[in-house]
Amino acid sequence: MHSAPDPEPKPLDHLAERGAEGDPALILRGETLNHNELKQRVARLAAWLASEVPEKGARVATWAAKGELTCLMPLAAARAGLVHVPINPLLKHAQVAHILSDSGAVMLIGTKARLASLEEGNVPAICTVLEESAALAAAEALAGELPPSNADTDDLAAILYTSGSTGKPKGVMLSHANLWLGAVSVAYYLGMAADDVTLAVLPLSFDYGQNQLLSSWYAGGCAVPLDYLFPRDVMKACAKHGVTTLAAVPPLWVQLTELEWSDDAIRAMRRLTNSGGALTTDLVHDLRSIFPAANLFPMYGLTEAFRSTFLDPELVDSHPTSMGKAIPFAEILVIDDDGDVAAPGEEGELVHCGPLVAQGYWQDAERTAERFKPAPAMSEYGGIAVWSGDRVTRDDEGLLYFVGRRDAMIKSAGNRISPQEVEEAALATGLVAEAVALGIKDDRLGQAVHLIVRASGEGEDPQAALPKILAKELPNFMNPQVIHWREAMPLNPNGKIDRNALTQELSQ
Incomplete structure (x- = not known):
């Protein structure tokens, strides 16, 4: 990482154009797509989507395991001028019904078994339902390709549904700029390169999971989506594909550290990233022992602002409980109960400012107003900020530490x-x-x-x-x-x- 990351966002679908044509981009269960093939598949799926759903800004939902459809849709829907609504494949019919109704989705593409689990009344009348295989076949049969878009980067690109402390899941609205700059930021501070291979084990319906694809493609690298049944499946995939980047949450890390890792599963590993909960000192020690050559990146984020902080790997051993400092394009303020910047060691609310801040909650002005409020006067970015509800402290070195949550999540x-x-x-x-x-x-x-x-x-x-x-x-x-x-x-x-x-x- 020598030069600063490019702060100018582009339409999200332009990520399909970044890699060298012959280099691997996406390793699926039955085939490997190079970057040229990735570009062609995105263009083809986008053309089919635009022909089926001509209304710009319409919502299209996917409910499927990791595969060609779920990996290409974030870019293809954006290129077609549509808004992608990825649904967690672990959800069941009641939660899916809420997301379809709330988002106003006009199309749902899913796997046969999942679609068969839907009950009468779960799918709104305006929503067309298609099986995953039928949609991909129809896109291939159309044989058209849509060129890269010239979308306004402030346009809505995705709605990611996340649970709140009260009520049903709410949809976080993410623009092209939000997702593009998130990919740029992560690729930059992780030091990702064109020869990196990322094992995507996290759900693609989460911002952390989806970014596994987006940051890899920004760097011109390769992603390997994996739905695993057992932790050992993760280890085997690392060995098979020469994985260099592995992202997980603490419970999975615990399971992975209980395995006897083979040399071929460890050899290529360059970096481990963690979010979704804090690492314990013992877990840091165990990961260090198993992956001595890999950099460990503890991170903190929230869907409403994508990612807020990361801890420099060089500080992990000396500050194992720290959340670190702001990622590129994020400004993190600690605001006390009087509305002022908290002094070092003083507890305050974490407030996230800058271009990674989402556009609010879909069709929910009341809950948007509670979380998305004007940035504090001392903010360099200004505009709207995410007031996280998380209580943190900042030490004399500027490192942040999590104290607790204000809500009951x-x-x-x-x-x-x-x-x-x-x-x-x-x-x-x-x-x-x-x-x-x-x-x-x-x-x-x-x-x-x-x-x-x-x-x-x-x-x-x-x-x-x-x-x-x-x-x-x-x-x-x-x-x-x-x-x-x-x-x-x-x-x-x-x-x-x-x-x-x-x-x-x-x-x-």
Whole structure:
């Protein structure tokens, strides 16, 4: 990294034009695409999308495992002037129905089994449903190619749905500039190059996961999408493809450090990146032992601003609990309760300013106003900033440290989970009269979902029936690890359920 990163954004689909034509760009299960073939496939899929959905700015959703469709859609939809809505393949029909309805998607492309799980009323009348294989075949049959777009970089390119502390998932609106500059920033501070191979194990519906592709292609490198069943699958893929870049969340790192890594899986590794939760000192030590030649990059981010900070690998050993400093194109301020910049060591709210800040929540002015507010007066960028709700401190060296979250979000295995969404699913069964979902500290998951319920008196055996229904209605990562049945809930002086008392009790 010698020169500063280019701050001028381009339309997102131009990422397909960056690599040398004969170099590998995307390693799929059955074939490897070089950068020329990547460019052609994006142009072809974009042409088909534009013919099927001529309305600019219309939303098109994908619900599929990692493959050609889900990897190409971020660029192809952008080139066609459409807005991509990637749906986490782990979600189930109720969550998918909400995303389709809320986004106003006019097309859903998914795998056969997932589409078959949808129930009557899940798909809005305006939404056309296509199987993944049929869509790719139709794009190939059309045989047309759409040239690179000249889209305004402030145009909407994607809506990524993320859970809030209350209510259903909300869609974060990301522009071409947001996604392009995110790719530039990460490729720059990671020092990525054209000979890098990134193993993309994280869901492509997350900003961290999608950036595995985008930053790799910005650098002219290669991405290997992988849906793994077991941690050993990750290790085998690293050996098979000579992986140089591996991104994960702490629970996966824990599992990976329990393996006996082969030399051929370690040999090419240049960098490890972590987000979605803090690394422990022991985990840092274990990763250092397994990958002695690889740089370790702890990072902090939030979908509303993509990524905020990273810790220089040279400081990991001496400052293992630090979040680091701002990434390129991000300005990070620590603001105290009086609205001033917090002094070193003083706790304040992390406020993210700059061009990585998203455009707000899709069709949700109220929640947008709560999180996206004018930048503090001392901001160099000004404009709208993301007020994260996370409490942090900054030391005398400028390094940031996480203190805690202001909201009640549960963060389990790298997933942000809305307690209310779990509670509403339990109440909807009719088996319980009251429900409280909490995140309780867990060594492997970061936080485990605990559900405390009071039976409604309905049903013959609610304790046996509730877990089965929740397993059907909620994605696996949202399902409670433990369900606690109570005769009565503790109440606070206002007559509301005392969540703090329950948290203290279960944390002992």
